[in-house]
Every structure is written in structure tokens, then in C-alpha cells.
Amino acid sequence: MNNFIVNRSSHPFNSHEVKQILEQIVCPAINRQTDYDSLKCIQLSKDLSQIIKDAMKLLNYDRYKYVIQVVLGQCHNENLMMTCRCLWDIQQDNYVSYVYSNEKIFCAVTVFGLFYY
Template sequence: MSKPKAKDTPEEQNFQIRPPFSQKFKPGAVKELIVSILNEILGGKLYDSMKVSSWSKTIADSVKAQVKTLGYERYKIVVEVVIGEQRGEGVRMGSRCLWDSDTDNYASEVYMNDSLFCCTAVFGLYYY
């Protein structure tokens, strides 16, 4: 009687640690989306403190929905939107995040008119 052959190599599970190049977060493509959405939503608007909250939510939701259509399946998408009144003063913003420089990235854009400014940043963080 012959024994059943043992497999030479055990079945290996394939864990994807890095995204393929075609699915990496591409800041250029995301920046184009941000620019078009900001122009569409804020074009011709004057600063109104009562509407800023809803504009921020609308921009963040629209940007996140559009970025998800680009096919970043294993990415956590974080959108940050800040809108303020244009008074000729300077504004500085900073963000911190712990990430992998090989897989994670971000895109940002600033929209300004005579009445308001809007800083929008999108972070793409890869899930391992």
C-alpha cells in the first residue's frame, strides 16, 4: 500500500502588503477632483457664517464620494475642509499623521475668492 503523497509545499495564503501600482493613491488625480468640486460648490459665493458648516460638510462628502470612485479599495479616505472669511490676514494650518510613505499619500488644494478661502486636504491611508 502506498501512502498518499504529502504536498511539497503547504498552501500559502497570499497577503497583500502593498497595493499594486495601478491602485496606489494618486495625488494628481485627487487634486483635480478637489479643484472641480470647490469651483462647483463655492464659485461665486460670499462668506456667510451661517452657511459655512453646511458647505464644509457638502464639500467633504462630495470629495470623499468622488475619490472612492477612483478605485482605492483598501484605502481609508480622510477629508479635511476649513472655510474662513477673507480679511487679508494670514492663516497657517498643519496636520500630523503616522503613515507608511510607500503606500499612503495626500492631496490638498486652496480655493480663494474676494470673500472667503477654503483649504481642503484628502489623506489616503492604506489598510494592511
């Protein structure tokens, strides 16, 4: 008989806390954009993902790895639908999505917190 010990995080991923961090980072960054420029948005998406990654590290979630997706686009009163699929541990892994837009640009951010065994 095998003894299976389930590893648990002493400080697990907290979706409420992560969403607050995303709001604090994304809103000011998008509101500084006066117009949509695809070249600027390429750099902005890289910058935002790095800033979010650094903020996630400061939260000190025990034994978590992060995948951060940032999508920026121009607003034209159109709809956008994004989906993803993941295979993960429903007890430990989690994610947070946050969408923010102004008159010119939208930003959709997803942070996946994946427990590292």
C-alpha cells in the same frame, strides 16, 4: 525567521488625480458663494466633504481609507497657517492639499489616503 510579506495596492493613491478632482469640486462651489455666512459655511463644509468622499470612492483606490478635512473662512487680506502631523507608511499612504479663494471666502481641503492593511 519570519517571512514578512509587504502588502501593496494594485491601484495606489494618485495625488495628481486627487488634486484634479478637488479643483473640479471646490472651485465652482466657492465661486457660487456671494458672501461669507458662517451658518452657510457650516453646511457647505459638510456638503463638500461628502461630495469629495463620494468622488474618492469612485476612483477605486485599492484598500484605502480617506480622511477629508475642509476649512472655510472669510477673506480679510490676512494670512492663515495650517499644519498637521500623521504617523503613516511612507510607501503607501499619501495626502493632497488644495486651497482656493475668491474675494469673500477661502477653502482649504486636505485629503489623506491611508492604506488599509
